[in-house]
Amino acid sequence: MTAPEGGGDAARDALSRSPRGVGAPLRRKEDARFLHGRGRYVGDIRPAGTLEVAFLRSPVAHARLLGVQKPANGLVFTAADLTEIAPIRANSALPGFRPSDQPALASGKLRHVGEPIAACVAASRAEAEDLAAACVLDYQALPAIADMLAARAPGSALIHEHWPDNAFLETRRDEDLADLDAIAAAKVRRRLRTARQSMAPLEGRGVLAEWDPRLEQLIVTTAAQMPHVTKTGLAECLGLDEGQVRVVAPDVGGGFGYKGILLPEELVCAALAMRLGRPVRWLEDRLEQLTANANCREHFYDVTAWADAKGKLLGVAVDATVDAGAYSAYPFSACLEAAQIGSIFPGPYVLPRFRFHTVSACTNKPPILPYRGVARTGVCYAMETTLDALARQLGISAQAIRAANLVPPTAMPYRNLVGKVFDSGDYPEALRRAVAAVDVAAVRARQAAGETVGFGLSVFCEQGAHGTSVYHGWGIPFVPGFEQAQARFTPDGVLELRVGLHSHGQGLETTLAQVAHEILGVDPARVRLVHGDTALTPYSTGTWGSRAMVMAGGAVAEACRLLGERALAIGAALLQAPVEGCSLRAGAIHHGEAQVTLDQVARTWFRSPQNLPANVDRGGLDVTAGYRPDPDTGTHSYAAHAVVARVDTETGNVTLEQYVIVEDGGVLVNPMIVDGQVLGGAAQGIGTALYEEMPFDTEAQPLAGTLADYLLPGATEVPDIRIEHMETPSPWTRFGQKGIGESGAIGPPGAIVNAINDALAPLGAEVLDLPATPARVLAALARAGRA
């Protein structure tokens, strides 16, 4: 039997519209435990006899490590003591990529502040920190590479000395655009920078490693988004069979990409647990997180764009550098952001000609990780601010220049000039609605009256749930394939779902139960999701890339469909009716007026098999199914953000007066949860736009060590955001759903800075770099001679 293809309007129209099914704003099943303080995070788990680890970390960004003098008493381990750990190596198959070996504990060289050097082990964290403080480091400082643009200067110190220069990878697409100067009505060039950030989930990382001598198995409980990938990485670096490693991710207190990585600390705790025969735990504190792991979003763009008199883009050239830090982190590699810039820079627009060059620069900073939106937040910022610069030069509106270039709905599915395929949607309509939701005329009237207030837009699309066909070419340590889910009934008729990806706040216990309800009619309250444990779940690359609802949603639907067929056969036997004459609806097998519930089917199969005929199907009530959309090039959700911002030209302070998001995530499985994802992402994007920055000094020392220095947006900084939904089904996914988890974080910097620059335009000032702090706004005014 073949699976239903799903997707498109037909999938949407076939939905049950049950108040507990796909499309319902069902309250979350997981809320009760969190609201009573009964969530269980790594830091809440401490088996008897647990030893705590504090890491001695590098105080300098670049040095030759000459030795570590350990205290006379106490357990302190350096790289020389833990030779069983192979270095972390996250290669990419992209031509020219230079791999780096990241030692779990520094060996020979120190390459960024905060790099672990020694593990100090004691009965309590405080005592372990005392040990770390008693260690004496001997090192010879080397010139530090603090700036990505200086990384490749001639004569620069080399971070990996066998490389010819400090670059992991360069990518390029050559196209001569010189003729555009003669024919374009407008040409702008902008040099733009975005700051290095720390993703800052409220829960830090944490690892508890135990060795089970009976099973000869390592059990690593860790705050992870991708437990199976972590397991593979642990096995590879420790030389264990994968069956000897079990990774458990309990409740995870926010991830955003920060917990999608194989950690040096996981390897060290694992090795120590095996050596010491005791549980070993490390909990990251905020100082470690900020100083050792500010690891995302630092980009530089040099963009040139040409347009005709109506604002239609004639061509774009971009030279982009991403500060990738000192090592290639596992599994996404050091080049994931920079190498993507070429393919995502055209955004939602029809771009006829395009040249790019990107560099993944190696610097003496923490290894880069992909943060929610990955490279898109920076790309959207660069593209959207460049479009506004063109519009100002042409004297047309921000809406007009976007309308002139957005991919029209009639072109869907649309393949752009670098091969990205957009599945569905009406991008111009999202733009129209966003503009209509704001009283732009009122903003113009206030501007005419002399107020420094501005209106800003950004439009973007977000590829999500992209799979094998996209990732095999990257050649990074994993390639997502068929996502699998298990569906099975327990003897009392409870439906148990098992998936290999993991929730870190997305509410999968609820949304996957809604999917199961949609297919089988079971009560979501009687659906139990098992996830976050590699011993109990099928393999998955995990929760990243806005893929969970498309991939696990599709897999759960398929597993439930097949389980329903099994139940139908058993139910038909109990009803003494032919299978063809029976149907499954509302949680029961029906034949005419007669019915048996799925509970009865389960009880019979497990506990009263004597009531089944001898020739019953022997597959039982336990099904594993795989799912992958076809094509698997990814869904494209999209959004238009519209902002009204007021700028105080005395203080440089920016106030967000209005914030509107028009979002199309296809069919929404749970609109309440989607809103939560969009709002939370937008709050993080506001942080990127206005507040969050990890500055480094010229020696690559991080300068923000507390949350009083590294500013996260609070309730007074995030406005009451209005969301409007469009729901264009994806033609390629089970219910027409699209990946939506990262979208909110992509749009804010472009829209907000465009609003600021709209406000500052009468003064001749323009903000170029993120975040647009009061200091940068005042500097922009000073450059214009206005402050």
Add this chain to the structure above:
Amino acid sequence: MKITLTVNGAAATVQVEPRTHLADLLRGELLLTGTHLGCEHGVCGACTVEVDGAPARSCLMHAGACDGASVCTIEGFGEDAVMAALREGFSAEHALQCGYCTPGMLVVARDIVLRLPDADEARVREELAGNLCRCTGYRGIVRAILGVLAARRGAAT
């Protein structure tokens, strides 16, 4: 040092080191892990508990300074009507995702509701300035608190 304090209505006598903060005492010794640590320098508010009837950051208080104090953690509000209404409101307004900031948010939210019955949205947001949430964008949290305030005002008239 040996201290005696009341935690969630029950007396506890414990031996603590001078450097131990209240949050570590609650989590480590008393196994009340609903109190979460986010920054350990008093900015994020995740560790907020009630000490002698007022919200306090348990990461900034030395356990030794709590001798004789009465502490209430997220596990200790029992059938408290305001907390029950807030829990209902938080779930209805999707005011939590990963759940890590939630206990501290609820303790502060209850204090806002009891102390500022006429608070408007701007005031609620100001009062929440000491509690960071990285998941929700705050809208659900603010709406949940405003909803409980409005219901109580309605019930009082």
